[in-house]
Amino acid sequence: MGKNLTKRSEDYSKWYNELVVKADLAENSAVRGCMVIKPYGFAIWEKMQAELDRMFKETGHQNAYFPLFVPKSLFEAEEKNAEGFAKECAVVTHYRLKTDPDNEGKLIVDPEAKLQEELVVRPTSEAIIWNTYKGWIQSYRDLPLLINQWANVVRWEMRTRLFLRTAEFLWQEGHTAHATKEEAVAEADLMNNVYATFVENFLAVPVIKGLKTESERFAGADETFCIEALMQDGKALQAGTSHFLGQNFAKAFDVKFATKEGKQEHVWATSWGVSTRLMGALIMTHSDDQGLVLPPNLAPYQVVIVPIYRNQEQLDAISQVANEIVNDLRLHNVTVKFDDRDTHKPGWKFNEYELKGVPLRIGIGPKDLEKRTVELARRDTLTKEFVAKEDVVDTVVQLLKDIQENLYNKAKAYRDTHITEVQNFDEFKDILESKGGFISAHWDGTAETENKIKELTKATIRCIPLDNPKEDGSCVYSGAPSTQRVLFAKAY
Amino acid sequence: MGKNLTKRSEDYSKWYNELVVKADLAENSAVRGCMVIKPYGFAIWEKMQAELDRMFKETGHQNAYFPLFVPKSLFEAEEKNAEGFAKECAVVTHYRLKTDPDNEGKLIVDPEAKLQEELVVRPTSEAIIWNTYKGWIQSYRDLPLLINQWANVVRWEMRTRLFLRTAEFLWQEGHTAHATKEEAVAEADLMNNVYATFVENFLAVPVIKGLKTESERFAGADETFCIEALMQDGKALQAGTSHFLGQNFAKAFDVKFATKEGKQEHVWATSWGVSTRLMGALIMTHSDDQGLVLPPNLAPYQVVIVPIYRNQEQLDAISQVANEIVNDLRLHNVTVKFDDRDTHKPGWKFNEYELKGVPLRIGIGPKDLEKRTVELARRDTLTKEFVAKEDVVDTVVQLLKDIQENLYNKAKAYRDTHITEVQNFDEFKDILESKGGFISAHWDGTAETENKIKELTKATIRCIPLDNPKEDGSCVYSGAPSTQRVLFAKAY
Numbered sequence: 001m002g003k004n005l006t007k008r009s010e011d012y013s014k015w016y017n018e019l020v021v022k023a024d025l026a027e028n029s030a031v032r033g034c035m036v037i038k039p040y041g042f043a044i045w046e047k048m049q050a051e052l053d054r055m056f057k058e059t060g061h062q063n064a065y066f067p068l069f070v071p072k073s074l075f076e077a078e079e080k081n082a083e084g085f086a087k088e089c090a091v092v093t094h095y096r097l098k099t100d101p102d103n104e105g106k107l108i109v110d111p112e113a114k115l116q117e118e119l120v121v122r123p124t125s126e127a128i129i130w131n132t133y134k135g136w137i138q139s140y141r142d143l144p145l146l147i148n149q150w151a152n153v154v155r156w157e158m159r160t161r162l163f164l165r166t167a168e169f170l171w172q173e174g175h176t177a178h179a180t181k182e183e184a185v186a187e188a189d190l191m192n193n194v195y196a197t198f199v200e201n202f203l204a205v206p207v208i209k210g211l212k213t214e215s216e217r218f219a220g221a222d223e224t225f226c227i228e229a230l231m232q233d234g235k236a237l238q239a240g241t242s243h244f245l246g247q248n249f250a251k252a253f254d255v256k257f258a259t260k261e262g263k264q265e266h267v268w269a270t271s272w273g274v275s276t277r278l279m280g281a282l283i284m285t286h287s288d289d290q291g292l293v294l295p296p297n298l299a300p301y302q303v304v305i306v307p308i309y310r311n312q313e314q315l316d317a318i319s320q321v322a323n324e325i326v327n328d329l330r331l332h333n334v335t336v337k338f339d340d341r342d343t344h345k346p347g348w349k350f351n352e353y354e355l356k357g358v359p360l361r362i363g364i365g366p367k368d369l370e371k372r373t374v375e376l377a378r379r380d381t382l383t384k385e386f387v388a389k390e391d392v393v394d395t396v397v398q399l400l401k402d403i404q405e406n407l408y409n410k411a412k413a414y415r416d417t418h419i420t421e422v423q424n425f426d427e428f429k430d431i432l433e434s435k436g437g438f439i440s441a442h443w444d445g446t447a448e449t450e451n452k453i454k455e456l457t458k459a460t461i462r463c464i465p466l467d468n469p470k471e472d473g474s475c476v477y478s479g480a481p482s483t484q485r486v487l488f489a490k491a492y
Numbered sequence: 493m494g495k496n497l498t499k500r501s502e503d504y505s506k507w508y509n510e511l512v513v514k515a516d517l518a519e520n521s522a523v524r525g526c527m528v529i530k531p532y533g534f535a536i537w538e539k540m541q542a543e544l545d546r547m548f549k550e551t552g553h554q555n556a557y558f559p560l561f562v563p564k565s566l567f568e569a570e571e572k573n574a575e576g577f578a579k580e581c582a583v584v585t586h587y588r589l590k591t592d593p594d595n596e597g598k599l600i601v602d603p604e605a606k607l608q609e610e611l612v613v614r615p616t617s618e619a620i621i622w623n624t625y626k627g628w629i630q631s632y633r634d635l636p637l638l639i640n641q642w643a644n645v646v647r648w649e650m651r652t653r654l655f656l657r658t659a660e661f662l663w664q665e666g667h668t669a670h671a672t673k674e675e676a677v678a679e680a681d682l683m684n685n686v687y688a689t690f691v692e693n694f695l696a697v698p699v700i701k702g703l704k705t706e707s708e709r710f711a712g713a714d715e716t717f718c719i720e721a722l723m724q725d726g727k728a729l730q731a732g733t734s735h736f737l738g739q740n741f742a743k744a745f746d747v748k749f750a751t752k753e754g755k756q757e758h759v760w761a762t763s764w765g766v767s768t769r770l771m772g773a774l775i776m777t778h779s780d781d782q783g784l785v786l787p788p789n790l791a792p793y794q795v796v797i798v799p800i801y802r803n804q805e806q807l808d809a810i811s812q813v814a815n816e817i818v819n820d821l822r823l824h825n826v827t828v829k830f831d832d833r834d835t836h837k838p839g840w841k842f843n844e845y846e847l848k849g850v851p852l853r854i855g856i857g858p859k860d861l862e863k864r865t866v867e868l869a870r871r872d873t874l875t876k877e878f879v880a881k882e883d884v885v886d887t888v889v890q891l892l893k894d895i896q897e898n899l900y901n902k903a904k905a906y907r908d909t910h911i912t913e914v915q916n917f918d919e920f921k922d923i924l925e926s927k928g929g930f931i932s933a934h935w936d937g938t939a940e941t942e943n944k945i946k947e948l949t950k951a952t953i954r955c956i957p958l959d960n961p962k963e964d965g966s967c968v969y970s971g972a973p974s975t976q977r978v979l980f981a982k983a984y
Binding site (some may be wrong): 037040043065128 | 519521522523526527528529530531533535537538554555556557558559560561562563564566567568571574578579580581582583584585586587588589590591597598599601610611612613622623624627633639643644646648660662834
């Protein structure tokens with residue numbers, strides 16, 4: 001019984017596309033570039049949301065909701081931001097359809113219902129939010145303003161891939177306002193750390209915290225903090241970004257506050273976001289040729305119990321044991337599903353839950369009843385063991401911890417062995433093609449060199465790591481003096 | 493210290509508009525008809541979401557996510573549905589902006605980036621979802637399909653009001669598929685009951701469960717179940733609807749399944765939704781001339797503690813007691829805020845929390861410390877009492893239950909005394925103008941009479957109550973024979 005899944009070594013990209021669909025995570029829709037997130041995929045996203053939301057609130061943020069649409073005149077107020085997103089904006093121009101006079105039953109846009117001002121479907125919400133903040137901020141007493149929004153956004157990408165790059169995606173965007181530059185920088189750094197903690201502890205994906213170069217920054221930001229992860233094919237993936245926006249939006253929207261001393265000053269801003277793209281990082285980091293591998297902290301159900309039986313009598317006896325285990329596990333906050341459907345055979349179910357990445361599978365057959373044991377199978381190592389019934393709960397609780405750790409450690413080992421220091425451009429190109437991963441190299445700090453390297457190799461500067469040691473050297477491309485290495489990679 | 497809030501008796505509509513803004517629930521945005529939901533308002537919506545989501549999952553539903561956009565050709569597939577929503581659709585026609593060649597720094601729609609097919613911003617998602625379900629349903633084994641989505645939708649309303657009628661609003665929409673008509677009808681009825689239970693137990697708003705007449709049905713439905721509430725100004729508000737869609741969408745999108753016997757049949761459908769409109773119902777049902785009144789089950793914080801002090805020493809002593817109470821209350825799952833800000837005076841805070849409808853306020857001053865008491869003020873009755881410190885937790889827990897019940901009972905008493913049976917059209921018009929509320933009257937069952945009454949009085953048939961007794965009579969307008977009374981009202 002096969003899963004008909006392309007092997008990673010054959011075609012990593014095809015493997016990913018197939019896996020997302022076969023594991024019931026998402027699929028392409030009738031709308032170009034927009035995806036349908038299926039219940040199993042959405043359940044994982046809900047778990048991400050719940051934990052992130054808890055972390056945001058714990059750090060003093062509140063949720064709110066701002067309009068989907070941005071009037072063109074507001075959209076263009078912050079020039080760099082507008083320039084950055086104008087090329088990929090869905091634009092609403094009309095507010096009504098009418099029956100086609102030439103073709104009854106068909107609808108056409110009603111030319112009489114043209115909007116006076118076009119509306120941009122938000123690609124990000126700085127413009128509409130800062131226009132709103134103008135009314136909310138008068139005095140230092142109104143600061144800091146710490147707000148987050150869970151929303152859908154639209155960026156008309158030409159080449160789309162499920163979760164990784166879609167025209168519409170789900171995300172959260174934090175937007176904060178502060179009295180001082182120092183506070184705003186600290187907030188941007190704090191939220192980047194929140195993302196790093198979340199991604200490492202929940203997705204079990206190790207990340208490198210760093211700063212973007214000027215050309216890779218968010219349009220409208222003075223500084224972009226980021227977390228960068230490495231996928232199994234040696235390509236990097238930006239898993240989250242947090243921006244120090246300076247006073248750019250405050251100036252564009254004239255948002256000032258009275259200081260304690262009564263002076264009028266522009267406020268300082270940050271914004272930060274993670275999206276359904278994290279689903280892509282999760283899938284690509286851990287999964288294998290058998291299908292999805294989910295870390296227990298995000299699995300919709302952590303354990304599945306499959307009964308193996310020939311007749312109703314056997315099923316009844318197995319169900320009794322299974323239900324005891326279900327109850328015990330739930331008391332220990334383990335999420336568990338007992339799949340006693342008679343429409344599918346045990347072999348089919350084993351296959352299905354392997355494909356869907358359920359961390360632990362418990363099989364119970366007539367022989368197990370006799371011996372008072374169950375068969376416990378780990379998805380991450382594909383190993384099995386028999387466990388005495390009375391030890392099941394303790395074993396499961398321990399194994400779920402072990403699996404979460406093992407996935408992280410495995411991904412970290414891969415990542416750590418795929419950061420290669422190079423001394424010259426030949427080595428650079430050689431490593432990039434033969435091994436991939438992050439390439440740690442000296443860079444002269446100019447956008448010109450950065451662009452040239454990108455043009456020649458498709459590798460971009462993923463980040464300047466925050467914990468970078470200072471080291472004298474010369475640029476891998478231009479030979480000009482440099483004081484630190486930066487991380488290059490091909491990226492999603 | 494006043495709240496400058498218009499009195500309900502002076503101008504109910506103005507009172508509502510002011511209250512929503514002053515209590516920090518929502519405000520109008522720069523986008524025509526779209527609102528900003530502020531953190532305090534959003535916190536209430538989050539509590540509604542959490543409970544509804546729990547109830548949906550308990551009844552076997554899973555969440556998923558479908559695209560924001562609906563291609564025009566899919567949108568028009570189910571004719572009645574399309575006709576119903578075509579008049580108020582936001583339409584995306586282009587996917588790019590470019591710099592205005594005549595006006596640098598300004599953006600214009602790029603005429604070269606015109607979409608081949610226009611995209612409708614979803615006013616509701618039946619079309620895009622049923623187009624997707626076609627791929628998900630092959631056999632009876634795939635049924636029932638029980639899915640819910642939390643999303644934003646857009647209906648280009650001409651006259652908008654915060655929460656009650658906005659161009660963009662937040663909602664959930666359930667979309668289910670079933671093998672038989674009976675199952676689908678039972679599902680529609682079940683979800684209407686879930687809504688009724690939720691609205692009565694959490695919003696403390698009594699509702700009447702009923703069926704819509706054909707002309708008030710959802711476009712594309714064979715039957716619409718609804719819950720109707722009554723506001724303090726005697727106008728009705730539809731708080732939720734649940735539709736039996738027959739096989740209309742299955743036929744429009746050709747969704748068939750193989751029965752156990754191997755026959756191919758179209759599936760049966762339901763859809764059901766509640767929206768941020770519930771916020772309007774909540775506000776208008778309970779609030780008074782002093783501001784918002786929130787039921788404890790939905791209040792962002794149920795208790796606020798305000799210290800009354802002249803110097804730091806007093807504040808320190810009060811804080812100690814206050815923090816003990818905070819901890820005790822939290823152990824009893826009471827949400828509580830201790831407002832020890834020194835930027836605002838106690839009187840200002842009392843006023844603020846009254847305006848924001850916090851169910852219980854605890855005041856602690858130096859005299860309370862001496863007597864080991866606190867002052868406890870109820871928002872719903874505006875009454876105060878002194879309570880011994882050791883009794884605070886028990887008293888608070890009991891009072892929160894009492895307040896929740898009291899709000900419901902008060903609203904129900906008002907509603908029950910505002911259902912008036914009338915025998916003729918003069919009485920109908922007289923009651924409608926003098927007293928308002930629901931008018932229970934015989935109706936001949938024709939759309940003609942229904943429309944005529946609407947034209948003459950602005951009253952519509954809110955519903956045919958589900959528990960209606962059969963009773964012979966004659967139509968209040970046409971005099972034609974009738975077998976039951978229906979409920980008329982002016983409505984939001």
